[in-house]
Amino acid sequence: MSTPQLLIDTDPGVDDALAILMAHAHADVTGLTIAAGNVGLAHTVRNARTLVDLVGVATPVYPGCPTPLVRLPEEDAVHVHGADGLGDVGYPEPKAVAQDEHAVHAILRLTREHPGLTLVALGPLTNLALAVRLDPSLPQRVKRLVIMGGAVTGLGNTGKIPAEFNIGFDPEAAHVVFEAFPSFDLVDWEVVLRHAFDDEEFNRWIAAGDQRATFFDQVFGTARAFNAKRGRHGVIAADALAMAVAIDPGIVTRMEERHVAVEMDGRLTRGATVVDWTDRHGKPANARIVMAVDQARFGAMVRRALGA
Ligand code: BDR
Ligand code: CA
Numbered sequence: 001m002s003t004p005q006l007l008i009d010t011d012p013g014v015d016d017a018l019a020i021l022m023a024h025a026h027a028d029v030t031g032l033t034i035a036a037g038n039v040g041l042a043h044t045v046r047n048a049r050t051l052v053d054l055v056g057v058a059t060p061v062y063p064g065c066p067t068p069l070v071r072l073p074e075e076d077a078v079h080v081h082g083a084d085g086l087g088d089v090g091y092p093e094p095k096a097v098a099q100d101e102h103a104v105h106a107i108l109r110l111t112r113e114h115p116g117l118t119l120v121a122l123g124p125l126t127n128l129a130l131a132v133r134l135d136p137s138l139p140q141r142v143k144r145l146v147i148m149g150g151a152v153t154g155l156g157n158t159g160k161i162p163a164e165f166n167i168g169f170d171p172e173a174a175h176v177v178f179e180a181f182p183s184f185d186l187v188d189w190e191v192v193l194r195h196a197f198d199d200e201e202f203n204r205w206i207a208a209g210d211q212r213a214t215f216f217d218q219v220f221g222t223a224r225a226f227n228a229k230r231g232r233h234g235v236i237a238a239d240a241l242a243m244a245v246a247i248d249p250g251i252v253t254r255m256e257e258r259h260v261a262v263e264m265d266g267r268l269t270r271g272a273t274v275v276d277w278t279d280r281h282g283k284p285a286n287a288r289i290v291m292a293v294d295q296a297r298f299g300a301m302v303r304r305a306l307g308a
Helices: 016-027 043-055 103-113 126-134 165-169 171-180 190-196 199-208 210-231 238-245 297-306
Strands: 003-009 028-032 062-063 117-121 142-148 184-187 252-258 260-262 273-275 287-293
Touching: 003 016, 003 103, 003 238, 016 028, 016 043, 016 210, 016 238, 016 297, 028 043, 028 103, 028 171, 043 062, 043 184, 043 210, 062 103, 103 117, 117 238, 126 171, 142 238, 165 171, 171 238, 171 260, 171 287, 184 238, 190 238, 199 210, 199 297, 238 287
Parallel strands: 003 028, 003 117, 028 062, 117 142, 142 184, 184 287
Antiparallel strands: 252 287, 260 273
């Protein structure tokens, strides 16, 4: 496998943090463009800078849009990720500085300078939507777009029952991206739940790892407690699964190609991803929905990113 070149749009976020560690362990990272989502933009930018310090590389961090495109969000994910988005551990001010260039401009520039990048979207799709509206030729310049988002049979994780967080935070942006990109890989919340890690096995990786494992153990406390309270089993690593698929598409063992649309209106369903499972509308499939991956290979990628 040749080393993939990634441009990551992200709202760190605990599971974003693990994904960013994975990216730096397995790929060339051209930049981190930052969205608001799990917590406000000031926190997500600062968290990205903290991660850049931790991995000890000069990956540039580009602050993006502070709000969704149209409507203010109905919820954030402070209850999962902590008020600062990284488990409220209280890290000092990071040394890495954010770039002056806006994330949307950075996405357009970097994809021109590095044709064939893989775009990985780990948060709400606000920055990507604006980028593709500014330059509709963006999809032709990227090798792949991998999106963590959606709930393909309606098992969401937000106050709107069928909506997953990243899509539900900015449904209009998701609609723009889903319409503009002729083909993208979709790692939805349901496949994430099917690929949780065994708690004890994960604890062993943490114990065997280096400073990255210590960091992740610290920031993961709030989210782990939240998941346990919700009755969710194992270590759920949404953005890490999307990152694994971005780094090595060969880990996908089952995939369905379908047309997926985003509900923008529904009182009970705003933010839902509507999959045309039986091709009733006859629209070309835009999404390659990841249904299953090789769990052992996924685990090996996470383990290496923790230094274990
Ligand atoms: C997604 O929402 C966020 O809370 C996580 O970081 C992940 O990107 C899961 O629904
Ligand atoms: Ca995220």
